[in-house]
Amino acid sequence: MHLIFSKVSKQYPAPSGIVHALRDVSFTVARGEIFGIIGRSGAGKSTLLRTINALELPDAGGIAIDGLQVGGLDEDGLVHLRRRVGMIFQHFNLLSAKTVRDNVGLPLRVAGVKPDVVRQRVDALLELVGLSDKAEVYPAKLSGGQKQRVGIARALVHDPEILLCDEATSALDPESTQAILALLRDVSNKMDLTVVLITHDMAVIREICDRVLVLDHGQAVEHGEVWRVFGDPQAPATRALLRPLQHGLPADLAAQLVDDLSDLDGRPGNALLSMRFNGAAQPHGVSLQQLALLGPDATLIHGGLDRIRGHAQGNLLVSLPVASWQSIKTNGAFGQNFGQKHGADFIEVLGYVPAPA
Amino acid sequence: MSLPPLNKYFQAFFETLLMVSAAALIAIGLGLLLAIVLTVTAKGSLYPKPRLHRGLSVTANIFRAVPFIIMLVALLPVTRFLVGTTLGTWAAVVPLTVNLIPFYARIAQVSLNDVDPGLVEAARAMGCRRRHIIRHVLLPEALPGIVSGMTVSVIAMINASAMAGAVGAGGLGDLAIRYGYERYETRVMFEVIVILIALVSVIQLVGERVSRRFDHRH
DSSP states (O other), X not given: OOEXXXXXXXXXXXXXXXXXXXEEEEEEXXXXXXXXXXXXXXXXXXXXXXXXXXXXXXXXXXXEETTEESTTOOHHHHHHHHTTEEEEOTTOOOOTTSOHHHHHHHHHHHTTOOHHHHHHHHHHHHHHTTOGGGTTSOGGGSOHHHHHHHHHHXXXXXXXXXXXXXXXXXXXXXXXXXXXXXXXXXXXXXTTOEEEEEESOHHHHHHHOSEEEEEETTEEEEEEEHHHHHHSOOSHHHHHHHGGGSOOOOHHHHHHOBSSGGGGTTOOEEEEEEEEEOSSXXXXXXXXXXXXXXXXXXXXXXXXXXXETTEEEEEEEEEEEHHHHHHHHHTTOSSTTHHHHTTOSEEEEEEEEEOOO | OOSOOHHHHHHHHHHHHHHHHHHHHHHHHHHHHHHHHHHHTSTTSSSOOHHHHHHHHHHHHHHHHSOHXXXXXXXXXXXXXXXXXXXXXXXXXXXXXXXXXXXXXXXXXXXXXXXXXXXXXXXXXXXXXXXXXXIIIIHHHHXXXXXXXXXXXXXXXXXXXXXXXXXXXXXXXXXXXXXIITSOXXXXXXXXXXXXXXXXXXXXXXXXXXXHHHOOOO
């Protein structure tokens, strides 16, 4: 394992009492992996990320990089460690008084690397991030996406083995976000880089991470492969974070939804079925044939699937006229295997809505 | 007949220039040093030394509290020790310098404190040592403010140098008082005022230019 966290805890004194930023957090990150840490603001993810390069020190527990304990290093040890661990930031943190070239070259310069070597290395990195023509420009003249590219070039200039990303795309527009994520994926492949990123945006996790850790109030409440966590979230915090990406019940239907058939007062109605696919049993997707077994009256009204690391998962909302639904129930088809028969891992009857006029 | 000859103006002008530039050179150097020490010894900064920080801070306040005309007199023994005399242009340089060091230090300190902590964090994360952070992050990022602080300080010092006439230092202020006030030659006073306005304007203009040149924040 490249990175090992064992029972890391950290607390701060605050006016309201002691804040437990991290409580007994343990996990490992493999070499070359893109590892995501997600949580709401104040969940402790920023603190967690900063313990890796000792910008923050834990009160208890330990962090090891390739077996090297991060805690207890002196200034020389820390400087050496930080040259093996690059970091990029939400607000880029570029020096306004230095050109792009000097920003990217600074980590080498303070390490005493010869100027012509610095120049070559900076040129190579600016080429990698696609900013060769901006070398002599000051950061203020760049767009957000370009600034983050400079940040990435600067973080990679020492040829590190780990890259830490602190909300690297949170200040960017959607298009730049996609471009930066693609660049991160690209450099992590090319340079065999272990990437640890923190974000509050599940879409970022879905886009590039291999595994994810969910932090809530300083505790690791869930962690595992991204497709598993997305397909079958366990912790309430994970579900809350996933909600914006999921196809929940649309508001207009939710307003009309009743739990019991009798509440429809004899009007014609539809049953609403929510089908979940977690990507484990049928990673390749949903068979239309199996879906069709719901009958000719079944209507797909809302939903979608996402393919994450080769696992199709998501949820579909199906409406079925009450009569058809009742015949399925009286036939005894709605039993243990009902979901499997239709290719879903889980089917739930949400309730009934009046049929559209 | 009681109007001063032209060379009196030149002499006074150069005395002012000499006093102010000598004092500014020393005071800005030492003031900047003091500002850096104040900044990095603060709690949570690069070299946290809260006691040293508080001691320096209180000392700076004490010196800033004393009015210049009083400091001029109070520092006489120090002046005699340093320049061997308590009279003349060089004797005025001592109180001017002592007066300006904490003034400039406070202005520079504000600029240094305004440097985004995120930049310091980024520098630490890239493996900068603390001295690198002072040299490559704090000073260059605060430079526009440090330079405009110099402008403010030099102009404040031209002001204060007028009082240096009290120790026989000469200078423009002294000329204005001697002829304008003591001999009722109002014209001389106005002429001196015009010269001072021109001098201050030029310094302000140059200061702004230089400061803008170092400012790449926008």
